[in-house]
Amino acid sequence: MSDLRIEGLTITYGGAKALDNLSIEVKTGEFVALLGANGAGKTTTLRATSGLMRPAAGKIFFDGVEITKVPGHKRTALGSGHVPEGRQIFPDHTVEENLQLGTFVRRKHRAETTQSLEDMYGLFPRLKERHKQAAGTLSGGEAQMLAVARALMSRPKILMLDEPSLGLAPQLVLEMFKYLKRLHAEQGLTILLVEQQARLALQLAQRAYILERGSVKIEGKSKDLINDPRVAEAYLGTAS
Amino acid sequence: MSLQIWIDGLFAGSVFAIIALSMTIVYQPTRIMNFAQGEGFILGAALGYQMVGVWKWPLIQSLAVLIIAAALMGFIMERMVMLPVQLSGSKFAWIIATLAAAMIFQSAFNIKYVNVTFSYFDIIEKDISIFGAKLSIQKLLVILMMIAVFIINDQFLKRTLWGRSIRAIAHNPDTSTILGIPTKPVIKLAFITGTVVIALVGFLATPVIIVAPAAGLFFTIQGFTAAIIGGVGSPKGAVVGGLMIGILDSVVRSWLGGTWGLFSTFFVLAIILILKPNGFFGKRVEGR
């Protein structure tokens, strides 16, 4: 199970509302996209779900249990994974140390975490070649791989990604999304994807929410949204 | 130059090194230099004076009470420092918050101990002699403690996942949290551990050096100087910096007289800051 339900979430930054009575839901095994213009509140939604922001109002449920007041680090142990906006790898730690930090919540299962490390190196051979290197020396694309791999190291039930394609070459973007799609299809990983490249996101996800000024403006199945003139005009215009 | 001067310098240097190490322990996850840290030293001195000197308590009992009291002080200090820092969002909040904490503790010690200087007999009154120079067990204990604190801190940071997490928290608390690292409890624990360490050295060193209730900031500055010379945040730097100013002070003092000791410390600090702005083992300190 990995249901995520957000009900009536309001978050303010010193008076200004970043989220305004926002409600979204991601069911177990779903692949959902969260779209919207700059400043619509996508990052804020993910940060609140990870427990990095205190809501002014609203509730967050994970697997049917309310987690609104659960501290952020405990939510990871419950099964939420988050690839933050802008990668946020630890530049002074080596690549391998970054990955090991991803296993923090599973640190008592040594054999398992060693296996996960091997799995990630299998997926991203580039990271294996550079495993002893300080992560700050990686290229943008490599750093993005590391951020995704690090989040997967905790074996999340739901993975939230905040603009993972940012700064990646188109070829690499496709490769990474192919991989996410595979994780979703083969391992049943639940995914909530924030993405600027709306067309691409709609091709991958089953459903999508489009945010505007902190609340859901449009929601629906991806294939309906792609053909929706409101969406096409405002969000798909020049993208991809 | 006599060996005694070097041994005395090694002892003083070990005191400064432990103070610097305790500041490093707090700095590692927070990137805050705690100017109230030296008050922990005074707590050790005051409780040592009270329990060992006045009440004649047995050693083990005194140590146990000291550790509990120091842990409590670390817990309170964390709130006094981190709460304003988290609430204000200003990048200078830590300076005011740690100085305020220092003043508050200093006033408390001054009120309780008017006109008292802390001193009591050595816990183990015995000397060993090294080529004619004298080293009391008390001083030896401080030197050994310095080595132990250094090795434990250094290995913990380098070899354990918890140690790596502490470095991660310093870099980015939010990202650490989403990886499941309990950021806030780790910071609390750092303040508690740092305070226990510095209180223990205060307890052990006071019979040798005699401490005034208001001397907390002096010890803070010595530890701070040692940390800067060695490189802020580095355990190795704390030890090298501490030993350097301790030995320098002792040598210069015996050579040119008392007042020159402190002068030489800050003179060397100035030179080193010009030649190596990040200290011997420091990384570039990021703007905060």
Ligand SMILES: Nc1ncnc2c1ncn2[C@@H]1O[C@H](COP(=O)(O)OP(=O)(O)OP(=O)(O)O)[C@@H](O)[C@H]1O
């Ligand atoms: N630290 C902050 N302080 C003040 N306001 C903030 C802060 N972070 C975000 N905001 C505001 O909250 C609103 C939502 O921001 P958010 O980062 O969630 O948008 P986003 O949808 O992720 O945008 P983008 O596509 O540019 O990443 C914006 O109006 C933004 O200006």
Ligand SMILES: [Mg+2]
């Ligand atoms: Mg964003």
